[in-house]
Amino acid sequence: MSNDALFPSDNVLWRQPGLVGCLAGRTLSAFSSQVLAVAVGWQIYALTHSAASLGFAGLAQFLPMMLLTLPAGHVADQFNRRRIVMICQMIETIAAFTAAIASWQHMIGPLALYALVALYGACRAFEMPAQQTFLPAIVPTSVFPRAAALSSSLFQVACIAGPSLGGVLYGFGADTCYALCSAGFLMAAVSTASIELRFPTRQRQPITLESVLGGIAFLRxxxxxxxxxxxxxxAVLLGGATALLPVYADDILHAGPIALGLLRAGPAVGAMLMAFAMTRWPIRRNAGQAMFLSVAVFGVATIVFGLSRSVALSIIALMVLGAADVISVMVRGSLVQLGTPDGMRGRVSAVNMLFIGSSNQLGEFESGMLAACVGAESAVVIGGVGTLIVTLLWMRLFPGLRDLDRLDDITPGE
Structure with missing residues (x-):
């Protein structure tokens, strides 16, 4: 199928220099990251047979990202962003290749794997804020929502294919997975190198607390x-139903591991389908209302999932949840990238990343703790109701967001 058939009115999108390299670099990096996560998780558990070790692996990756993300935003606004991304991807390439050799020679242990994911977390802290500035520098504002939808759809494809292929390849050994990751990160670096980016000349600023926190001050x-x-x-903090999927698959739906895999894939499949749809039919008017409606649908889908006793209905609810989340992400992403001056995009993207990472991590924690107190079903339903309440409250607190109309009319703030 040709690009024209997929995107009949959007030939201009594919004529943007650097777009293919930008999308390929981001997708390959995301795919390799997913394979890496599967391989590290399986190998650590195989070496330790301890669930706590899996938690330590997550912590080893999260802490560097949390500590370095805001300084990384400052770096992205002061130095060559393409070079930052390429350096991070080359470090990831070397680290994954080293892990492949060490696994092949049976010379790797839990501490080495913790060091690997900590290094990866540090690289991602610097890579992602710089990488997120590429798209608005490549495509004009008029086609940015469509380009962002295409980028998101490819990212969701990577999130589905990565764990699936990683699980299959782990049967041939962890070294096979790490070798694939190394090749993927290397191709991502090559794709990033092919991008031609033109940013305004920026005056270098020293790293000060005021500069590092500049993204927070801007958002205020x-x-x-x-x-x-x-x-x-x-919404993500309260509606963290996905953290309880193993409980639902085993104790509530009384299904097996295959059903758990389908439940885990549900949000990503829904998100991918919605992202592809938005690539062809982007939001043209009433973007703020669309965002609030999508978050409300997210809450309702969470409640339906919480009350469901059918595997099929649960999967459908999770697909709707994922699709609704994409609409919210698209509006938020357009606001952040188009509404931020180029000299601030790295720092604002870093704050945005910190918010997203915190909501995902804390959302899983909140769901787990609440489920331990009141049960999994009640925890999910309470989370969905809480999302609806927050939606109504935010409509009153932020009338400017509620009245937001066209995304392509967004201009950088001061």
Whole structure:
């Protein structure tokens, strides 16, 4: 099928220099990351047979990202962003290749794997804020929502294919997975190198607390943008149903591991389908209302999943949940990237990343703790109801977000 058939009115999108390299670099990096996560998880558990070890692996990756993300945003606004991304991807290439050799020679242990994921977390902290500035520098504002939808759809494909292929390849050994990751990160670096980016000349600033926290100060002045980011944060924080999928698959739906795999794939499949649809039919008017409606649908889908006793209905609810989340992500992403001056994009993207990472991690924690107190079903339903309450409250607190109309009319704030 040709590009014209998929995107009949959007030939201009594919004519943007550097777009293919940008999308390929991001997708290959995301795919390799997913394979790496599967391989590390399986190998650590095989070496230790301890669930706590899996938790330590997550912590080893999360801590460097949490500590370095805001300074990394400052670095992205001061130095060559393409070079930052390439350096990070080359470090990831070398680290994955080293892990492949060590696994092949049976010379790797839990501490080495913790060091691997910690290094990876540090690289991602610097790579992602710089990488997120590429798209608005490549495509004009008029086609940015469509380009962002295409980028998101490819990212979701990577999130589905990566764990699936990683699980299959792990049967041939962890070294096979790490070798694939190394090749994927290397191809991502080559794709990034092919991008031609033109950024305005920026005057270097010393690393100070004021500069590092500049993204937070900017968001405090931009109420509409702050409303979008915080709405998404609280929706994910309260509606963390996916953290309890193993409990649902085993104790509530009484299904096996295959059903658990389908449940885990549900949100990603729904997100991918919605992202592809938005690539062809982007939001043209009433973007703020679309965002609030999508978060409300997210809450309702969470409640339906919480009450469901059918595997099929649960999968459908999770697909709707994932699809609704993509709409919210698209509006928020357009606000952050188009509403931020180029000289601030790295720092604002870093704050956005910090919010997203915190909501995902804390959302899983909140769901687990609440489920331990009131049961998994009640925890999920309470989370869905909480999401609906937050949606109504944010509509009153952030009228500018509610009244947001066209995404292509967004201009950088001060």
């Amino acid at each position: 002045r931009q109420k509409t943008m702050l409303g979008a980011i915080s709405l998404d944060l609280f």
